[in-house]
Amino acid sequence: MPDTFSFGIDPLTCHAWNHDHSQLALSPNNHEVHVYKWSDGKWKLSDVLAEHVQRVTGIDWAPKSNRIVTCGVDRNAYVWTLQPDGKWKPALVILRINRAATCVKWSPLETKFAVGSGARLISVCYFEQENDWWVSKHIKKPIRSTVTCIDWHPNNILLACGSSDFKARVFSAYIKEVDEKPNATSWGSKMPFGNLMAEFSNGSGGWVHGISFSASGEKVAWVGHDSSISVVNAADGSKLTTLKTDSLPFVTLTWIKENNIVVAGYDCSPAVFSYDGENVVLIARLDDSETKQQQGSKFSAMKHFRSLDNRATVESNDTTLETVHQNTVTQVTIYAGTKANCTKCSTSGIDGQLVIWDLRSLENSGSNSA
Amino acid sequence: MSKNTRNTAFRKVDVDQYGEEVYEEDQTADEGATGPSDAEVQSMLAKGRNGDALQYVLTNAPLTSKNQGVKDKAAQTVLKVLMSLKANEIEGSLKGLDQAKQDTLMKYIYRGFENPSEGSSAQLLVWHDKLFAATGVGSIVRVLTDRKRV
Numbered sequence: 001m002p003d004t005f006s007f008g009i010d011p012l013t014c015h016a017w018n019h020d021h022s023q024l025a026l027s028p029n030n031h032e033v034h035v036y037k038w039s040d041g042k043w044k045l046s047d048v049l050a051e052h053v054q055r056v057t058g059i060d061w062a063p064k065s066n067r068i069v070t071c072g073v074d075r076n077a078y079v080w081t082l083q084p085d086g087k088w089k090p091a092l093v094i095l096r097i098n099r100a101a102t103c104v105k106w107s108p109l110e111t112k113f114a115v116g117s118g119a120r121l122i123s124v125c126y127f128e129q130e131n132d133w134w135v136s137k138h139i140k141k142p143i144r145s146t147v148t149c150i151d152w153h154p155n156n157i158l159l160a161c162g163s164s165d166f167k168a169r170v171f172s173a174y175i176k177e178v179d180e181k182p183n184a185t186s187w188g189s190k191m192p193f194g195n196l197m198a199e200f201s202n203g204s205g206g207w208v209h210g211i212s213f214s215a216s217g218e219k220v221a222w223v224g225h226d227s228s229i230s231v232v233n234a235a236d237g238s239k240l241t242t243l244k245t246d247s248l249p250f251v252t253l254t255w256i257k258e259n260n261i262v263v264a265g266y267d268c269s270p271a272v273f274s275y276d277g278e279n280v281v282l283i284a285r286l287d288d289s290e291t292k293q294q295q296g297s298k299f300s301a302m303k304h305f306r307s308l309d310n311r312a313t314v315e316s317n318d319t320t321l322e323t324v325h326q327n328t329v330t331q332v333t334i335y336a337g338t339k340a341n342c343t344k345c346s347t348s349g350i351d352g353q354l355v356i357w358d359l360r361s362l363e364n365s366g367s368n369s370a
Numbered sequence: 371m372s373k374n375t376r377n378t379a380f381r382k383v384d385v386d387q388y389g390e391e392v393y394e395e396d397q398t399a400d401e402g403a404t405g406p407s408d409a410e411v412q413s414m415l416a417k418g419r420n421g422d423a424l425q426y427v428l429t430n431a432p433l434t435s436k437n438q439g440v441k442d443k444a445a446q447t448v449l450k451v452l453m454s455l456k457a458n459e460i461e462g463s464l465k466g467l468d469q470a471k472q473d474t475l476m477k478y479i480y481r482g483f484e485n486p487s488e489g490s491s492a493q494l495l496v497w498h499d500k501l502f503a504a505t506g507v508g509s510i511v512r513v514l515t516d517r518k519r520v
Contacts, residue, residue, distance in 0.1 A: 144393055165393065166517070205517035226515040227508040244469060246506030 002286070002324055003356040005043060007034075011350040013056060014331055019063035021335055025049075026348065027056040033070055035088070051078050051090045058104035058115070065110045069093075071101035077115050077125070079134060093134040095123040103149055109156045111178040116147030122161055124173045124193075139171050139194045149210045153217040157182045157191055160220050162208025168222045168230070170197040186218055186234035200240055203228055209251040209265070214258055215340035219275070221261050223250035229263060231275045243273070243280035252332045256342035256359060262286070264329035264347055268321055270357060286357050287323045327351035395517065405432040405444035411451060420455045421463040427451050428471040431478075433518040441520065448478045453493055460500050469505075476501055476509040477520040 008028060015026035024036045024043060033049040033056055054074040061068050068080040068088065075097050078090040095101060099118030106113045112126040115136075120143050123136040145165035152159055152173075159173040172191035174182060187197040202208050206226030213220050218235040227249045230242040250265035256272070260283065264270040269287040273280050307318070320326065327350035335356050336344040348354045406427045414423040427448045432440045455463060467475065479501065482494045501509070 203516075206512075206515040224515075225511070227511045244473070244508060244512065246508035248507055249511055 002358065004324060005354045005356075006352055007043075007354060008352050010352055011327070012330070012348040012352055012354060014059045015333065015346070015348045015354060016059040016061040016068070017333065017335060017346070018061050018066065024354070025059050025061055025068055026354070027059060027070075028352070029055065031055055031072065031074075033059060033068070035068075047086075047088055049078075049080060049088050049090065051092075052076065054100075057100065057102050060104050060106045060113065062106045062110040067106075067110070069104050069106060069113050071095075071104040071115050073100040075099065075101060075117075077101060077104060077113075077123075079113075091134065093125050093136065095125070095136050096138070097121065097123060099146075102147060105150055105152055107152050107156045107173075108154050111156070112173070112175060114150050114152070114159050114173060116150045116161060118146040120145055120147070120163075122147055122150060122159065122171070122173075124159070124175065126175050126178045128177070137175065137193060139173065141194070142196065142199075143169070148208060149222075151212045151220075153185070153187075153213050154215070155182055155185060155217060158185065158187055158197060158213075158217070160211045160213055160222075162202075162211040162222050164207040166202045166205055166207065166224075167199055168202060168208050168211055168220070168232075169199045170220065171195065172197060198232070198234070198238060200230070200232055202226065202230065203242060203244070206249070209249065210253045210263075212254050212261070212339075214255045215338060216258060219255075219258075221253060221255065221275070223253050223263055223265065225249045229253070229261070229273055229280050231261075231280055233275075233277065236277065241275065241278065241280055245282075247271075251328070251330060252347075254332055254334055254342075254345065255339040256334070256337075256345060258340060262332055262342075262345055262357075262359070264325075264332045264349075266328050267323075268325040268327060268329060268349070268351075269323040270329060270332060270345070270347055272359075272362060284362055286362070324355050325349045325351055325353060403432040403435040403440070405435070405440050406430040406447050408443075408447055411447050415451065415454050420451070420459055421466060423451045424455070424463050424475075425466060425471070428467070428474050428478075431474050431520060433474070433520060445478065445481050445520065449482050449490065452478070452482065452497055453490065457496055460497060464500055464504055472501060472505050473509050473512050473516070474520065476505065477513050477516070480513050481520050 010028040013027045013029050022038050027033050031052040035047040036043040037046040052072040056072045058071045071077040077093040080088040080090050083089050097117045097119040101115050101117045103116040115123040122139040125134045125136045128135045145163050147161050147163050149162040157174045159171050162168045172195040174191050174193050202224040203226050206224035208222050208224050211222040219233050221231045228242050228244045232240050248266035250263040253261050253263040256262050260274050262272050271285045272283045274283050329347045329349040332347045334342045335346040346356045432444050479498050
């Protein structure tokens with residue numbers, strides 16, 4: 001059974017875990033970030049970070065340095081550091097953008113972070129010791145519309161970004177002040193800052209909603225609004241494989257093994273797909289494997305009439321969905337494990353719920369449902 | 371005092387074209403795409419090869435053409451084919467379609483809904499129902515997001 005936590009009726013815009021998932025930061029679709037601590041079997045609100053003046057669009061929590069970075073519609077980003085007295089202190093980052101920030105991610109070594117924005121550019125920010133502030137550098141060309149999603153390559157240099165100009169791109173975000181000269185990768189060997197390493201079109205249309213590098217960085221996968229999932233394998237000559245699914249579009253994804261991705265979106269139900277070099281194939285829907293064991297999927301007349309009787313109605317106006325999430329899932333993140341081997345993942349959505357899914361049972365029941 | 375206060379030609383300049391935010395579509399127009407030949411389709415329908423006619427019009431759909439006239443003519447041809455198949459033949463003809471053709475067919479079904487004529491919508495609904503059973507909502511989403519319009 002997946003663990004479900006409800007945080008009210010407001011949608012959860014985004015969420016992030018600390019290094020041992022004992023703490024959770026999320027935004028309930030407003031300008032605040034709520035930090036929760038796990039104690040006595042439930043989530044207790046421990047802090048409210050209220051520095052943004054408009055809706056918070058992205059949160060990321062650096063596991064090693066324990067810093068939180070947030071970005072919002074107010075065109076700002078803040079880096080929050082935990083003080084000895086337990087309070088979070090914000091540091092404003094001047095992104096120099098004239099549109100809303102849409103997403104933010106710490107780099108793997110936590111020396112910099114990247115912010116996507118509606119200003120059609122990515123702000124890569126690093127800390128300058130002499131002036132004690134965060135400096136931002138822009139990646140602009142050839143992005144032609146809002147940057148909707150970003151993800152870092154494990155080498156701390158390359159950055160994948162999806163945009164509403166229907167393209168997925170890989171850029172170099174090499175900053176000489178904080179980075180060592182990188183070795184050549186399958187994406188290329190020359191990596192000056194802002195260099196476009198690769199660009200892919202999302203089929204014949206559809207915004208790119210989510211993008212993710214695999215654990216090794218050799219593959220990048222993205223989901224588009226045309227209900228498609230695409231994978232590019234740089235190790236195999238940048239071969240592009242696309243699967244056009246028969247469900248509503250997915251908006252978020254992450255790799256959970258070197259060849260498996262979990263996606264979620266408008267159909268309110270996370271699903272696991274596998275990439276074998278040639279095809280992208282559906283392996284399992286996380287809702288099926290969890291809830292089917294609980295109740296039979298057969299319609300029970302007895303249950304139906306009993307529930308009608310309870311509510312004293314003539315017909316059933318039940319709008320509850322059969323899936324765990326009752327509305328679109330907007331984010332899926334790794335909860336336990338790494339991109340190479342994820343044992344649990346968490347999803348949050350417009351229904352105000354945060355659900356933790358156990359992926360290990362997938363391997364056990366996989367052989368049954370296959 | 372400004373000398374040329376009478377010259378108001380500047381008011382007619384379209385300032386939007388000079389904005390740096392203007393998004394231009396990728397120029398991948400295929401001028402050679404002329405769509406299915408009407409004569410071919412007529413002959414196939416006359417011989418009763420309805421399934422083949424469907425395959426033919428979907429394969430030759432002018433998706434990349436920028437010529438609206440070509441697209442309109444193709445849409446009419448496709449509509450003719452869709453109307454000519456009987457209800458019990460529809461399922462059989464759908465079986466032979468790969469995913470790309472299914473998406474194209476769904477686009478034509480919605481195009482047909484846009485310009486309803488006598489009895490066309492009813493037949494199109496039957497098509498829609500059968501195709502939807504095979505493809506799910508995904509193909510309908512692609513009708514809305516695909517830049518290559520039909």
